[in-house]
Amino acid sequence: MSKANRNIPLKVEPQRTPPLPPEQAAAVRAALDLHRDADGALLPILHSIQDALGYIPKDAVPVIAHDLNQSRAEVHGMLSFYHYFRTHPSGRHIVYLCRAEACQSMGARELEEQVKRRLGIDFHETTADGQFTLEPVYCLGNCACAPSVLVDKTLHGRVDAERFDALLVEAQEAQE
Amino acid sequence: MITATGSTIYVSRDASAQAVGADRVARAISEHAASSGADVRIVRNGSRGMLWLEPLVEVVTPAGRIAYGPVQVKDIEGLFAAGFLHGGSHALKLGTVEDIDYFRKQERLTFARVGVTDPLSLEDYRTHGGLRGLTNALQMAPADIVTVVTDSGLRGRGGAAFPAGIKWKTALEAAGTRKYIVCNADEGDSGTFSDRMLMEGDPFVLIEGMVIAGLAVGATQGYIYLRCEYPHAHAALKAAIAAAYANRLLGDDILGSGRSFELDVRLGAGAYICGEETSLLDSLEGKRGQVRVKPPLPAISGLFGKPTIINNVITLASVPIILDRGAAYYRDFGMGRSRGTLPLQLAGNIRHGGLVEKAFGLTLRELLYDYGGGSATGRPIRAVQVGGPLGAYLPESQFDTPIDYEAFAAIRGMLGHGGIVAFDDTVDMAQQARFAMEFCAIESCGKCTPCRIGSTRGVEVIDHIVANRSRGSNTTLLRDLCDTMINGSLCALGGLTPFPVLSALEHFSEDFAPGRSPSAAEGTDGLERPPRDAPLPLSAVGGG
Numbered sequence: 001m002s003k004a005n006r007n008i009p010l011k012v013e014p015q016r017t018p019p020l021p022p023e024q025a026a027a028v029r030a031a032l033d034l035h036r037d038a039d040g041a042l043l044p045i046l047h048s049i050q051d052a053l054g055y056i057p058k059d060a061v062p063v064i065a066h067d068l069n070q071s072r073a074e075v076h077g078m079l080s081f082y083h084y085f086r087t088h089p090s091g092r093h094i095v096y097l098c099r100a101e102a103c104q105s106m107g108a109r110e111l112e113e114q115v116k117r118r119l120g121i122d123f124h125e126t127t128a129d130g131q132f133t134l135e136p137v138y139c140l141g142n143c144a145c146a147p148s149v150l151v152d153k154t155l156h157g158r159v160d161a162e163r164f165d166a167l168l169v170e171a172q173e174a175q176e
Numbered sequence: 177m178i179t180a181t182g183s184t185i186y187v188s189r190d191a192s193a194q195a196v197g198a199d200r201v202a203r204a205i206s207e208h209a210a211s212s213g214a215d216v217r218i219v220r221n222g223s224r225g226m227l228w229l230e231p232l233v234e235v236v237t238p239a240g241r242i243a244y245g246p247v248q249v250k251d252i253e254g255l256f257a258a259g260f261l262h263g264g265s266h267a268l269k270l271g272t273v274e275d276i277d278y279f280r281k282q283e284r285l286t287f288a289r290v291g292v293t294d295p296l297s298l299e300d301y302r303t304h305g306g307l308r309g310l311t312n313a314l315q316m317a318p319a320d321i322v323t324v325v326t327d328s329g330l331r332g333r334g335g336a337a338f339p340a341g342i343k344w345k346t347a348l349e350a351a352g353t354r355k356y357i358v359c360n361a362d363e364g365d366s367g368t369f370s371d372r373m374l375m376e377g378d379p380f381v382l383i384e385g386m387v388i389a390g391l392a393v394g395a396t397q398g399y400i401y402l403r404c405e406y407p408h409a410h411a412a413l414k415a416a417i418a419a420a421y422a423n424r425l426l427g428d429d430i431l432g433s434g435r436s437f438e439l440d441v442r443l444g445a446g447a448y449i450c451g452e453e454t455s456l457l458d459s460l461e462g463k464r465g466q467v468r469v470k471p472p473l474p475a476i477s478g479l480f481g482k483p484t485i486i487n488n489v490i491t492l493a494s495v496p497i498i499l500d501r502g503a504a505y506y507r508d509f510g511m512g513r514s515r516g517t518l519p520l521q522l523a524g525n526i527r528h529g530g531l532v533e534k535a536f537g538l539t540l541r542e543l544l545y546d547y548g549g550g551s552a553t554g555r556p557i558r559a560v561q562v563g564g565p566l567g568a569y570l571p572e573s574q575f576d577t578p579i580d581y582e583a584f585a586a587i588r589g590m591l592g593h594g595g596i597v598a599f600d601d602t603v604d605m606a607q608q609a610r611f612a613m614e615f616c617a618i619e620s621c622g623k624c625t626p627c628r629i630g631s632t633r634g635v636e637v638i639d640h641i642v643a644n645r646s647r648g649s650n651t652t653l654l655r656d657l658c659d660t661m662i663n664g665s666l667c668a669l670g671g672l673t674p675f676p677v678l679s680a681l682e683h684f685s686e687d688f689a690p691g692r693s694p695s696a697a698e699g700t701d702g703l704e705r706p707p708r709d710a711p712l713p714l715s716a717v718g719g720g
Contacts, residue, residue, distance in 0.1 A: 039480060040442070042462030047404075047443055074463070081464040081621075084404050084446030096405075100366030101561055104611070105524035105599045106552065138448060138565075138615065140405055141369040142192050143597065144227040144522060144529025153407045157195035 020059050027052035028060045032067050041068065042078055046085055055086045090133035091126040093171045095119075096150040099136045102143035107160070111147050114161040118168075131172065182215030183261040186234040186241065188291070190223035190376050191408040192369065197248060198231040204252045205233070214261060222377020224291035225531030226278055229270065237263040240272040278528060278547055283509060285517050286494045287370075287533045290377035296415050298423050301380045307425070309499030313388045314433045321392035322348055325495060327503035329515025334360055334451070334488030335563065335592040335668070337514075337581045340495075343485060346475035347393040350483035355395035357386050358460065358479060358486040361402040361409070362444050362451040365564025367595030370519040371489035373531055375402075375409040378493075379416035380425070383439060385492035387430060388499055389485055390437040398439040399479070401456050404446060413441045448619040452667045453486045455621060466621045467667045488593070490519060509535035514580045522548045524597035525557070534579070541575040544598060555600035559608075559684065563592025565615050566672035568679035569608060588675065605684035609677045610638045616673040626661040627670025633657060634677065644690035651688075654681070 020028060031048035035041045045064060049056050056079060065072045079085050097115055098108060119127055119134055126133040142148040145157030149164065151171050159167070187193075187202040202218055209216035224232060229245035233255075242263040244255060251268060258266040270276055273291075284290075293300035301307065313321050326341025347355060359382065363371040375382060386398045402410055417439055420426040428436040442460055444450050450459045454468035457479050478484025494516065498506045507515045514536035520543060522529045527549035544550070544557060551557050559569045568589040570577070577583050584591045599608075613634030620627045634657055640650045658674030665671040681688065 040460050040462040043442060043445065043459065047445070077464050078462070082445035082447050084444075100615075101565060101608070101611070102367045102524040102595075102597045104608075105597055105603065109607075137405060137446070138619070139364055139366045139368075140191075141363060141372040142195050143367045143369055143524060143595070144526070145192050145196055145230070146524060148195065150405070155191050155195040155408070157192060 018059060020057060020063065024053060024057050024060065025063075028063055032064065036067065042070070042075065046078060046082075050085060055089050058087050091130050092175065093131060093152055094133045094135055096135050096137040096140070098138070098140050098142075098146070098148045098150075100139045100143075102139070103147040106146040106158075108147040111159065111161065111164070115164055118161070118164065132168070182217055184217045184219060184236040185261075186219050186221045186236075188223040188230060188232060189220035189295070189408075190230070190373060191406070192227050192373075193223050193230040193232070194408070196230050196246070200249050201231040201233065201247050201252070204249045208252050208256055212256065214256070216261070219294050221293065222290040222295050223373060223531075224273060224279060225287070225373065225533075226276065226528070227530040228528050232273075233260075234273055235260055235263060239263060240274065243270040243273045243276065244268040245270060278530070278532070281547075282533050283517050283535050284533045285497050285506065285509070286381070286490060287374065287378070287519055287531065288497070289381065290374060293378065295377050295379055295412060296419060298380060298419055298425070301378075305500065306380055306496070307384060307431070309496030310384050310388055310425075310431065312499050313391050314431060314435065316391075318348055318392050318394060321388065321499065324499060324503045325392070328498045328506040329503075329510070329513070330491065330494055330498060330506065331514070331581070332488055333490035333494070333518065333593065334453075335365075335590070337591070340487060340491055343475050343487070344389070344392055346473060347395075347483045347485045350476045352483050354397075354480075354482045355393055356479040356482055356484040357389045357393075357395045357398040357492075358457065358484055359386055359398065359400040359492055360451065360453060360456055360486055360488050361400050361406075362456060363406075363489070363593070364403060364448040364451045365566075365593050365595050367523040367561065367597035368521050368564060368593045369523070370521055370531055370594060372406050372409050374489055374493055374519075375406070376412045379412050380420065381496055382413075382489055382493045383416060383420050383425060385495040386439060387425065387437045388495050389487070389492060391435060393483070393485055395483075395485065396436050396438060398437060399460055400439070400441045401450070401460055402441055402443055403450075404443045410441065410443065417441065447621075448615075449621040449667075449669055452669065454667070456486065457484065464621070466623050467669075469666060490593075511535075511537035511578065511580050512582055514582070518579060518591070518594045520579065520594045520596060522596055522598075524561075525551045525553055525600050526596075526598045527552050527554075536580050537578050539576050539578050540570070540596070543579070543596060544575065548598065551598060551600045553600050553602075555602065557598050558601040558603055559599045559605060559680075561597045561599070561608075561676065562595070563590035564595050565612060566590065566668055566675060567592050567595075568675045569605065569683065570679070571683040573683075588679065590672065590675065605680040605687040606638065606642050607687075609680035609688075610635055610642075612673055612676040612680075613638065616669060620669060624665045624667075624670050626664035627673070630657055630661045630670070631673060634661075634673075638677075638688075641688050642690070647690075651681070 031045045035044040061075045065075045123136045140148045142157050147159050149156045149159045231247050232245035233247045234241040234243050258264040289304045322344045330340045331337040447465050449455045450465040455465035459465035474484045509516050517533050517535050519533040532547050561569050613631045616631035622628045637654045661670050661674050
């Protein structure tokens with residue numbers, strides 16, 4: 001817009017951002033095409049993108065906002081509100097460790113320390129080899145077989161330090 | 177000897193059963209059967225709820241379904257050798273499932289089919305009494321359906337225990353051509369898993385309940401808002417909804433009646449607060465899950481501003497049996513103003529953890545010892561948290577409280593969604609109180625200052641108390657902070673977080689004494705602030 005007409009809100013230009021790499025752009029477009037017309041479309045759209053890419057690239061925010069005729073703040077607000085959505089790639093496997101009360105009663109606090117030591121990372125971090133990301137979770141609904149750990153989409157109960165080591169091996173074998 | 181028709185074996189597909197190896201067991205049985213030429217059909221059922229016996233293997237025999245458990249892969253060869261396909265004796269043999277004490281003593285209404293049927297077989301569902309409630313409802317006027325639900329005494333099973341019939345009546349009478357039925361399947365409370373077990377073990381009953389709710393208030397669109405931490409339930413619901421559409425249980429001609437109801441599952445994204453009904457509605461609308469001010473009630477202005485019934489999974493899943501057997505049948509179970517049954521969940525440090533559906537009125541002690549068998553570790557049970565992370569911690573002296581909404585309210589407790597988490601005597605209650613505040617800080621939606629900021633201050637004040645920094649004044653400060661949170665928060669997260677804290681302080685004050693919990697002051701969650709030597713000024717609390 002020129003200086004002369006800057007007070008006339010003719011049209012809101014989407015803010016310039018670097019174009020998404022083709023793979024990401026395709027995933028974002030597919031998610032939008034699939035859910036755009038649904039009521040409350042933003043939540044399924046974000047899930048769809050994260051399912052495809054493993055995370056939601058920050059540069060996708062203006063694309064989604066523009067497409068849904070929402071503000072970037074609204075889309076960004078969703079990403080920052082929900083613990084599950086991530087804006088950076090994770091490791092190959094995500095380990096969700098339950099920190100809630102039922103698991104605490106069966107030793108989850110100790111397990112948490114052991115897991116962090118074993119992986120050498122804290123929550124929300126990824127191991128140096130890119131294999132595992134550790135995330136806290138508050139209840140996996142497996143409270144009678146605590147402590148619980150979800151590795152990717154596989155749930156494990158009665159986990160102790162020894163069992164956890166075995167899970168890491170299983171996860172890596174499963175992918176090979 | 178294998179009969180011409182072969183043997184039918186049930187191995188649960190429930191997430192908890194899978195978490196302790198049910199898939200591996202099912203695979204091993206089928207491999208062993210294949211190699212030994214046995215004709216075996218494996219049905220993956222829901223769980224019977226005796227989770228300490230999972231993986232539970234049931235074999236159909238002329239004498240009934242004989243159970244073996246807990247079965248591990250290494251046991252399979254021995255089971256075949258013992259002739260378990262015909263109910264042969266084995267160290268793991270438990271007898272017929274229905275005769276196992278834990279199961280026999282229950283009153284299963286809502287969970288009648290869970291563990292019995294193949295969850296995704298609509299034929300099984302019909303054979304075991306499914307769709308009778310809906311068939312009745314299709315013949316009834318909307319107001320009559322609502323009356324039956326009101327007369328049954330059914331109250332919201334999500335935790336707030338609001339009478340379902342009143343909610344339905346409000347939505348029925350609300351003006352509007354577009355109305356919604358929303359199922360709250362954001363079961364975030366630790367120690368609860370009944371919603372999950374039901375959705376995985378009998379998803380059609382939830383669908384049927386939602387269709388009936390739609391008929392009752394004139395809604396034609398339903399949403400199940402499911403937490404993303406439940407991938408197994410998600411898969412089960414998606415498959416069940418597809419089957420329901422294919423068989424005209426959903427769609428534009430329900431059971432040939434010409435009535436329509438559409439149903440969708442929406443996944444949450446890891447926010448505990450979205451279990452609160454108004455946050456959930458905002459989340460469904462594609463927004464941050466922030467609590468709304470009530471009024472307006474969702475029944476009048478809910479999803480997208482339209483009249484909306486929002487009920488918990490168990491509430492909606494209890495509707496079909498009420499419409500099938502009548503209001504009086506359901507109401508005759510229970511005590512006082514708590515009518516019907518409650519699927520209770522025994523969790524945490526408990527020997528026989530699992531699901532117990534019973535009429536209201538039995539005591540906590542009966543649940544913990546007669547069903548639960550005491551702690552898993554064999555040590556004395558010292559504290560029990562009932563009703564999730566916002567429920568009070570109860571000491572042994574309160575174990576005789578009956579399972580009843582009012583009885584729990586009278587001891588400043590909360591029955592909530594029926595989750596019971598046991599702790600043995602190694603528990604550090606100052607740590608548990610601290611965690612309640614920490615959890616609130618992590619999960620607060622941020623709308624109300626007492627919740628958003630008070631929870632973080634709460635963690636700090638508890639750390640000061642435990643570290644013996646100005647104990648007296650900090651304890652006063654903590655109580656004051658709790659009072660501010662209780663009275664100054666819009667929803668239950670900020671308003672109830674103080675209950676576990678205050679109950680720990682009241683019943684287990686010795687744990688807050690210096691030297692008791694060295695680790696409390698050095699947690700690892702990133703919420704810590706540098707320790708202060710002086711107590712916080714009162715102005716820092718709740719003032720924003």
